[in-house]
Amino acid sequence: xxxxxxxxxxxxxxxxxxxxxxxxxxxxxxxxxxxxxxxxxxxxxxxxxxxxxxxxxxxxxxxxxxxxxxxxxxxxxxxxxxxxxxxxxxxxxxxxxxxxxxxxxxxxxxxxxxxxxxxxxxxxxxxxxxxxxxxxxxxxxxxxxxxxxxxxxxxxxxxxxxxxxxxxxxxxxxxxxxxxxxxxxxxxxxxxxxxxxxxxxxxxxxxxxxxxxxxxxxxxxxxxxxxxxxxxxxxxxxxxxxxxxxxxxxxxxxxxxxxxxxxxx
Amino acid sequence: xxxxxxxxxxxxxxxxxxxxxxxxxxxxxxxxxxxxxxxxxxxxxxxxxxxxxxxxxxxxxxxxxxxxxxxxxxxxxxxxxxxxxxxxxxxxxxxxxxxxxxxxxxxxxxxxxxxxxxxxxxxxxxxxxxxxxxxxxxxxxxxxxxxxxxxxxxxxxxxxxxxxxxxxxxxxxxxxxxxxxxxxxxxxxxxxxxxxxxxxxxxxxxxxxxxxxxxxxxxxxxxxxxxxxxxxxxxxxxxxxxxxxxxxxxxxxxxxxxxxxx
Numbered sequence: 001x002x003x004x005x006x007x008x009x010x011x012x013x014x015x016x017x018x019x020x021x022x023x024x025x026x027x028x029x030x031x032x033x034x035x036x037x038x039x040x041x042x043x044x045x046x047x048x049x050x051x052x053x054x055x056x057x058x059x060x061x062x063x064x065x066x067x068x069x070x071x072x073x074x075x076x077x078x079x080x081x082x083x084x085x086x087x088x089x090x091x092x093x094x095x096x097x098x099x100x101x102x103x104x105x106x107x108x109x110x111x112x113x114x115x116x117x118x119x120x121x122x123x124x125x126x127x128x129x130x131x132x133x134x135x136x137x138x139x140x141x142x143x144x145x146x147x148x149x150x151x152x153x154x155x156x157x158x159x160x161x162x163x164x165x166x167x168x169x170x171x172x173x174x175x176x177x178x179x180x181x182x183x184x185x186x187x188x189x190x191x192x193x194x195x196x197x198x199x200x201x202x203x204x205x206x207x208x209x210x211x212x213x214x215x216x217x218x219x220x221x222x223x224x225x226x227x228x229x230x231x232x233x234x235x236x237x238x239x240x241x242x243x244x245x246x247x248x249x250x251x252x253x254x255x256x257x258x259x260x261x262x263x264x265x
Numbered sequence: 266x267x268x269x270x271x272x273x274x275x276x277x278x279x280x281x282x283x284x285x286x287x288x289x290x291x292x293x294x295x296x297x298x299x300x301x302x303x304x305x306x307x308x309x310x311x312x313x314x315x316x317x318x319x320x321x322x323x324x325x326x327x328x329x330x331x332x333x334x335x336x337x338x339x340x341x342x343x344x345x346x347x348x349x350x351x352x353x354x355x356x357x358x359x360x361x362x363x364x365x366x367x368x369x370x371x372x373x374x375x376x377x378x379x380x381x382x383x384x385x386x387x388x389x390x391x392x393x394x395x396x397x398x399x400x401x402x403x404x405x406x407x408x409x410x411x412x413x414x415x416x417x418x419x420x421x422x423x424x425x426x427x428x429x430x431x432x433x434x435x436x437x438x439x440x441x442x443x444x445x446x447x448x449x450x451x452x453x454x455x456x457x458x459x460x461x462x463x464x465x466x467x468x469x470x471x472x473x474x475x476x477x478x479x480x481x482x483x484x485x486x487x488x489x490x491x492x493x494x495x496x497x498x499x500x501x502x503x504x505x506x507x508x509x510x511x512x513x514x515x516x517x518x519x520x521x522x523x524x525x526x527x
Contacts, residue, residue: 185470192525196526219523
C-alpha cells in the first residue's frame, strides 16, 4: 500500500542541552488506515505529532529527518507553503477542546475563517459548508452552534465541532492527539465513532495518539509503541495484542488486562 | 451507626443576577445514601450528572438547598470537626497544589491547620507520609513542577491522609493519569484503604477503575440516584438500562471484541 505520509529517521532534540526527545523514528501512514501511537505520559507522543507539522519552536528545538507528504518533504518547505499544508492537507485534533478554540469568537466565526483561509469561497458558501460539517457529526441545530461561543458548549460537543472543523477541508491526513482523554466514557465512544466515520467516508489516513490501549484496540489497524522517545515495537493491531514482541509492550498489555478485567470478556 | 448518611439531599444552582428570569437548575434531587466505615462507594455517572456537586456537598464546600448530611451521626455543617475527618483528592493535581510551595509545605498545610505538632514531630510525620505514598524524604523540598502527574497525585494523597481522616472523596482522582500511573495509584489507594481503614467516595466515569476499588456502586443521572448495587457481583450482573448504558460505553480490551470498527 502506498503511504500518504512517510516519516523517516525523525529525531527531535533541544538545542540548548542537546537532550534528545525523540530518537530516529520511522513510520508510515496509509490512506483509510488508522495508525495508533501508544505510550506513557512523557514518552514523546505529542512532540512527535507537533513535529509532523513543524509546530515546534525552531529556536528551542531542532528536528531532523524527513517527513514526506506524498512526494514533498515538509522539512524543506517555507513557512508560507507549510501554512497551506497545516489544516488543509494535514489536520489536527487536540486533546483539550476547551482550550483549542479562541474563547472570544463564535464557533461560526472560527469555522468560516478556517475554511476561507484554505479555499477561496464566499462567506455564505463557507457557512453552508460549516453547517454541513456540523450535521455530519450529528450536532443538532447547527445554526445555534454557529452562533455559540466555545464556553457555551460541553466538552463532548466541542470535540465534535473540532472533528467537523478538521474534516470540512477534506485533509489526507488527520492527527488526533488524545482526542477523548478529556471526555467522559459516553462521549468518548461517540467521538471515536465519528473519527471512524471520517476514515470510512473520506479514506483519511489517521494517526491516533492515545495512552489508552482500549482506544487503540477499538480503532487501530496498525500500532506504534513508543517509550522514552523511541519506537520499541510496531505491528498490526491483532499481532500486537496476541503476540507482543517487546518486553515493554508485554508490560503495558499486562497492566491493561488487569485494569480492564470484569466489564467485558 | 453508618459513617456517612446523606438524607434527601437536593441542590440547585440558581442564576442570582438581578431581575434574571432564568430558572434555577436542579443538580441533585432527593439523594439518599449511607456509607459504612472502611468501604468504598463508586459513584458513577455522565459529565453533568451531579457527581462532583455531591462530592462538594460532602466536603462542606457547598450547602445543599434541602436535606442533611450526617457524619458519624452529626450534621457536617454544625460539627466542624468533621472537616478533619473528610479529605479530598481532585483530578488535576497541578491545579490542586500551590506551585510556590514545596511538597513538604503542601503536605504540612492540613497538619498545621488541625494538629499542634512540634517542628521535629512535623518533620517526622511528613517523612512517614511520603513513604506511605511511595515517595522519599528527598522529595520534601521539591516543587510541584519537578514532579510528574502521577507523583504529584501521590503528594495530594499524602496531604489527604495527613490528618488521619476517616473518609476521602476521590473526585476523578485517576482519570487524567496514563494507564501505568493509573494502575499504580489505584494500587496505592487500595493499600491505604486496607491499612488505614479508610472509606472512599470514588467519583468517576471510568467504570473499570471503579470496579478495582469499590465495594458498592451507585449511578447518578440528571441529579437523581438511578441505581444502587451493594456488591460488585450485583453490579456486573445488573441488566437495567443505566448499567447497560455504561456497559455500552466501555471500549473493547482486545481488537477481537471491537465494535466501532468492524
